[in-house]
Amino acid sequence: MSISTGTARARQSLPVEPEAGSRRLNTAKALQEAIGSQMEQDDSVFVMGEDVAAYGGIFSSTTGLLEKFGPQRIIDTPISESAFIGLGIGAAVEGMRPIVELMFVDFFGVCMDQIYNHMAKIHYESGGNVRVPMVLMTAVGGGYSDGAQHSQTLWGTFAHLPGMKVVVPSNPYDAKGLMTAAIRSDDPVVYMFHKGVMGLAWMAKNRRSIGAVPEQDYVVPIGKAKVVREGSDVSLVTLSLSVHHSLDVAEQLAGEGISVEVLDLRSLVPLDREAVIATATKTGKVIVVDEDYQSFGLSGEIAATIAEHDPALLKHFSRVCVPDVPIPYARELEYAVLPTAARIEAAVRTAVTA
């Protein structure tokens, strides 16, 4: 069983992603639309979590769904993450398709046993006899001074532990397509949306938080990255909100004749290693832009993926990540550690002269 064989087989069956069209939504609305559409088609889908009903989700992941589907299917829970995530697992085992929201990913500490010892392992431990078709939806990321316990991304932590698919949309189109894929998946999927890509009225946002979204249902395949900007000098391998910053930098440097390719990973599990190797092959210079902690995580995994394929491929490799420090509160400190456009730009300039 080789990785390349598995990837090749998965690729053959990937659905075609439709044209985006002209209707524009913000990421939150695209996400709500995916959930609503799947709930209309499948009675076994329900949403559960803290403040998902009348409030509509603290970061607007479920706005309007209570009015449409009622309190039997859009369900507020007590602040009991172990109990209600475990409840989702039990319901999934019995054939339902729960979407369970963990309000902030930072709260995983109080319920991680249900997530990684149960949700992620039951299918394996059961020898394939028991499926857990559940979506664990959670808000990630910083940039608005919410401090060390409400600003992390932590996707590397989840991706490290086997048995969970992990998806990380950066824009409205992918948010809808990946949520549709996640709900329909027979595997547990951790769906991590950055607060900064949702297009919230009460938070600074990049213009890419609003974009064209097809009205019909479609699936963005889990495990398929996307080159969101072609380039030839340097590759930025990135995800989530950092895709916005990376595109901003790429656009700016194009005026100076620096050609930057931007790869949006979109999924961490499975990781589209072919796409990583393809962009590394193309430019030979790779910078990973990752809002997760630097050490022992995604950025190292990208380097390992390329090195295992061909150690001679890389002429340059660097990382723009959160150094290994808790996310600080004060704006000046927080923006000193986040992967800002300024840090990305500096890394690209270093790479092109390397």
Add this chain to the structure above:
Amino acid sequence: MTMETTEVTADLSTGQRLALLREMILIRTFEEAVLREYHADKSPGFDIGKGLIPGEMHLSAGQEPVAAGLCAHLETGDALTATHRPHHLAIAKGMDLRSLAGEIFGRESGLGHGRGGHMHLFDPATHFSCSGIVAEGFPAALGQAFAFQRAGTSNVAAAVAGEGAANAGPFHESLNLAALWKLPVIFVIEDNDWGISVARNASTSVPTNAVRAAGYGMPGVRVEGNDVEAVHAAAGEAVARARAGGGPSLIEVHTLRLWGHFEGDAQGYRPELADVPGRDPIPAYQRKLRDAGLLSEADLAEMEGEARTRVEDAVEHAKAAPAPNPAEALKYVFVEGE
């Protein structure tokens, strides 16, 4: 409320009583066979990773009354979640013995094709599952009960764990949520006096966990005496209440860990060790039925013979089954994209 053995007024038929005994004998026979096979190739030195059955082994001898008394009320479609000490409940729930033994032996014929082991048994046929993490089996039972409730069935979910689990967060979260949403759940605490080596009075702030039920607005009862008929009576009430839409209940059974926490546990911490064999619930129940004229020597011999035949068949089947293919160690991580 406490139910003493002497208070039991359950009006059981002889057939029901003999069925309870038959179930307990089957469980004990199974556990004795696992004990034998587990230690058969680990001597003279004890190496936990060696032998046909490697790894930790938590056997349930002494706790058969809980399984038999509870599961007598459960249908195939009802769910049951258990713990790291799951065999008695799995058997009483009706799990196929060959599949169970196969998994304990780590064979391809096992429930999980050798991926789970004895603490991780998942059986869709009997809606049985267990978790090796203390108290973390409760939440899944809520979800199964939720699914049953939403489907409009009268099925229920029972969640069983030891008294040590009643001091862990998921127990309290689960009781609150089950009561809040009136979920058809029966919470069962097996109080065997010991959380590995820590006595219950060194871990638990209340004299009985049954009183904790009041904190969550549900009925709670403690069953003393490790008496299968008393368990049967308490479980019958709780299951009926759940099936009728009356919400969850909590039952604590004062039971007995006849052997160590796991095999290899010398139990030096246990001052009452010499008295333990005398508290074995199975001979006690046999005496009770014999004294009442309900059990003949022939009945008993037949039960023991049947249990032996079934258990040895399962053990032999497991031993003869192929080991899982190492090349397939990565199989079953995901449904899709393997």
